[in-house]
Amino acid sequence: MGKKRILVFSAVCLVFLFAAGTMYAATAVQDVIKMDNKAYEKHSKAIVDFTHKKHNEEYKIGCGECHHDDKGKALNDLKLGDDVKNCIECHKLPGQMPGKLKKEMRKNKASKKEIAAKEMEYHAEAIHENCIGCHKDYNKKNKTKAAPQACTKCHPKKK
Numbered sequence: 001m002g003k004k005r006i007l008v009f010s011a012v013c014l015v016f017l018f019a020a021g022t023m024y025a026a027t028a029v030q031d032v033i034k035m036d037n038k039a040y041e042k043h044s045k046a047i048v049d050f051t052h053k054k055h056n057e058e059y060k061i062g063c064g065e066c067h068h069d070d071k072g073k074a075l076n077d078l079k080l081g082d083d084v085k086n087c088i089e090c091h092k093l094p095g096q097m098p099g100k101l102k103k104e105m106r107k108n109k110a111s112k113k114e115i116a117a118k119e120m121e122y123h124a125e126a127i128h129e130n131c132i133g134c135h136k137d138y139n140k141k142n143k144t145k146a147a148p149q150a151c152t153k154c155h156p157k158k159k
């Protein structure tokens, strides 16, 4: 290769590398996700370290167990590198459903289904149902306590 062709070749390579780099940045997931959602003004509990990669690779949990589409249908065919929406984009209200609201709905004869649907509008309720729901089933089935159910096992006590 002549000097000029090497230069052109290098420039083309650089462009590709750059494009690949930005693509990666757009869809990369951290191995351990710090669950400090920015929709919260303030977290009342200590931040949870969620071992995203370990859950998938070591505990062998498919993407669709946690990620679903706008109808709640499991995204079983999701692959690493695909874009996926944050839970908060659909479970929009930060925090848990206020006990007062639940009481009020019951008083107004809302059905269990209606209350459950309202509950799922709250981010922390959806997260807890997903995480703790599976942990409970797993522990029961395997006669273990390996998957945390207690608050401080996920939200470590603030020092």
Ligand code: HEC
Residues within 6 Å of the ligand: 027, 028, 029, 033, 037, 050, 052, 055, 056, 061, 062, 063, 064, 065, 066, 067, 078, 079, 080, 081, 082, 083, 084, 085, 086, 087, 088
């Ligand atoms: C045990 C549950 C669980 C499993 C299994 C899981 N994820 Fe996730 N994933 C999450 C949670 C929770 C987040 C954080 C999202 C949030 O903060 O709203 C996340 C975040 C992500 C993000 C980053 C989203 C963003 O822009 O912040 C991507 C991409 C992703 N997951 C893809 C996957 C893929 C692909 C798989 C399967 C190979 C997978 N996940 C398996 C729960 C899971």
Ligand code: HEC
Residues within 6 Å of the ligand: 066, 067, 068, 069, 070, 071, 072, 073, 085, 086, 087, 088, 089, 090, 091, 120, 125, 126, 127, 129, 130
């Ligand atoms: C694109 C919108 C969207 C995103 C993003 C989303 N959800 Fe949902 N989710 C829904 C809808 C819609 C339902 C209700 C489905 C139904 O009525 O059966 C639902 C239901 C749920 C439920 C109730 C039980 C069930 O499976 O039906 C849980 C728990 C839940 N979501 C957790 C999560 C978690 C955790 C994340 C992030 C990892 C997430 N959702 C991301 C739309 C979304």
Ligand code: HEC
Residues within 6 Å of the ligand: 048, 049, 050, 051, 054, 055, 059, 061, 065, 066, 127, 130, 131, 132, 134, 135, 138, 146, 147, 148, 153, 154
């Ligand atoms: C579909 C099942 C399932 C879901 C959903 C799930 N987990 Fe787990 N989780 C497990 C299993 C299985 C273990 C490991 C138990 C063992 O060590 O044998 C585990 C372990 C853990 C541990 C302790 C070990 C570690 O890797 O840190 C934490 C903390 C944890 N999960 C947090 C979460 C959080 C937060 C979510 C929701 C965003 C979540 N999990 C969702 C199945 C699940």
Ligand code: HEC
Residues within 6 Å of the ligand: 035, 036, 037, 038, 040, 042, 043, 044, 045, 046, 048, 050, 095, 096, 124, 127, 128, 131, 132, 135, 148, 149, 150, 151, 152, 153, 154, 155
């Ligand atoms: C399996 C792990 C897990 C367990 C067990 C758990 N949580 Fe959480 N919790 C989370 C995650 C993950 C979030 C989402 C935080 C975020 O994305 O910003 C959360 C969010 C919250 C929030 C809203 C955010 C904040 O800090 O104000 C509250 C309140 C909360 N949890 C209280 C509790 C209480 C009380 C218990 C025990 C009854 C509990 N949690 C058990 C994982 C867990």
